[in-house]
Amino acid sequence: MKNFFTTLFFILLCINSLYPQVPGAFSYQAVVRNLTGDVLSNQDVTFRISILQDSESGTVVYVETHSVTTNDFGLANLKIGTGTVVDGTFGNEGWGTALHFLKVEIDPDGGTSFIEMGTTQLLAVPYAFHAQTVENDQIDDADADAANELQTLSVSGNNLSISDGNTVALPAGSTSPWTNSTAGIKYFGGKVGINHDPADDSGALQVWGEDGMSLEIVNNSVTFPNIYAQNNSGTAAYIDGKLVIDDGTQGAGKVLTSDSGGKASWATPGTGLWTQNGSEIYFNGNVGIGTTDPIVKLDVSDDSGETYSRIQSTASDAGLFIERSGGANMAGLIFKTGGANGFYTGLLGSYSYKISTQNPTLNGLEVEIDGDVVLSDELHSTATGNSNMMPFAYGYISSAASKTGCTSNVGTVSKMSTGQYKVEIADLGSDYTVVVTINHGLAYSNAVVMGRNSAYFTVATWDTKSDGYVDAGFSFIVYKP
Structure with a gap:
């Protein structure tokens, strides 16, 4: 329960010991946050303030409560000494005789179920009450005039002097390498290193985080990026290591993509037309290379010039397997000119190899399994012209x-x-x-x-x-x- 509400406390020193009357209270402010760091704005909360003497676990000499409402920024303002008194008296006696500690407790729901937020020593503020004893002349300084105890501090160059007293020389300050500009500060003296000697590397700004984060940049602008990198001649950004893009779209197996404006985000890759089966991929349909309208399983076309396909092995055999389902079917190649059938070659409806203008009827040459060669018509040679040699x-x-x-x-x-x-x-x-x-x-x-x-x-x-x-x-x- 203690960790559910995180509070940032700070005390405003509002007592001016130069006033004739010291106010009987001092200011206290706290920003109330929940476990995730979000402020609790415009919420009724209750504080219980205790003053302990001698130590953090010492005697409780004063207790009061405050019921306040946080503002839009989760800020609660108290004046300790003006709350609802639970025990003790808040006065100007006793502050200078012992150490005092401030214990703060809170109920974020505005009730009385308080959660202890911490105890801290009071170092200065309430002790102005003790200084009031000088005004009341409770100190034996041989006169009854409080005004003669006041002195004036003055600075001349590096000398600090007190009236009716001594003068000390202040150390001379060094000149800052940074200069103010209309937009901020600037430095033109060379490279800048944070946690690193910039002489060791080439970057103009070098930030080393050792075991922690080197640089954290937060920006809620929808217009301006956190980092803008531009190089008109070379690489604009170089990342030596892993890049994490955590924008809420990330996930295992996703790929980086972008919109029309170049803004990157993670997306689930499309399944595509190919299906993976282990180390293999396959596609059920016609595949075209150089054509948008394939008419066979693998359709290779090129309207701009020559078209070739190559099957090569640099270490062993290479070949093309054409396998049919049965002896009555064709397993071969078809040669066409302008879309018209020219020649068939292969196993054309039989177990013999044929080169024919018809399928499966032989109109050409056939090599039978036993090695015989069959011609359907004449045999000529270039030497004999049209004379039939068969x-x-x-x-x-x-x-x-x-x-x-x-x-x-x-x-x-x-x-x-x-x-x-x-x-x-x-x-x-x-x-x-x-x-x-x-x-x-x-x-x-x-x-x-x-x-x-x-x-x-x-x-x-x-x-x-x-x-x-x-x-x-x-x-x-x-x-x-």
Whole structure:
């Protein structure tokens, strides 16, 4: 309960011993505050004043109470000696014979439940009462005239003199480095240090707090800041340590932001579009780089020039994984020009790698799992121009006219007579070239094309030694332009 009300006490010395009559009271003022330091303004309070003799716990020689109302600033004014007397007599006797102490108690609710606020020694004020004994001539000084006890103090330069007495020299005062100005005081002599030698550092004003606060600035202005820092060429403020901004908006995890005027405050960061999962982040939706309207999961666009993407590892492998859900789906790349489809490449609806203008139908090149290469149409080279290097049909025909390793468009093969064979080809047409070779190992044998039409061609196997037909196996390849 004692700590609930904090009071600041001070005594005004209002007794003038030069007056013929010394007033029978002395003034006392107190500012009444609560535990948080706020003043209790315009409130009825009760004081109990006790005067103790010899010590702080000595004999109580006088007690009185005062019921007062604090002003707007929490200030209470008393005249000790004029209150409601509880015990004892307040007079001019006895002040010079012993030490006296002033005990103050208060009831902030204006009742009689007093709280002790402290006891302090009376050093000067009431002892003017004792000085009144000179006026009443109660001291034996060999005459009855009080006026002849008065003397005059005078100062001349550094000399202090008392009339009918001695003169002492006062120490000469030092000249202050500060000078007055219209707005306050000023100093142009160099750097200023508080609790620190300013010669050790470069700051014009150096304030060191050691283990306490170095500088405290309080300002209630809505217009002017506590500190204004300006540097037209470099850094305006440098903080070597942690910065605490305690404006009521602070909190764990908050970030510093500002309004349009640059006033900073703490704010809870937005969740953003990305979601964090441990050390990973993810986003469910399309992401655009260089575009505000992404149409795929990762859409990279640049209207100002070239656009590239890079996957790099400076220590190990690097690559791009494209994984599909099943064999009937596509896992590949699509190349377009001006938005129109050009080529598909990858696993296009099968387990073979394709480069095709269609998906999943092959219209191009296919590399099968076993390593075979399949073309849907012709094969050209820059050296041969538009000539098709891919055979239209091929196979091996035995001497008995049986087929081995023939393409699927090779139809019926028949032996017309000794050494004469007929080979039918589907969709052969009239514009084609046939290359035949005799089976290796047959000496003096040769194979030639005897005739041809749009459905078949005939081959003759000839024995050059006997100069006649001979049954023999041969291979053929058909090319179409």
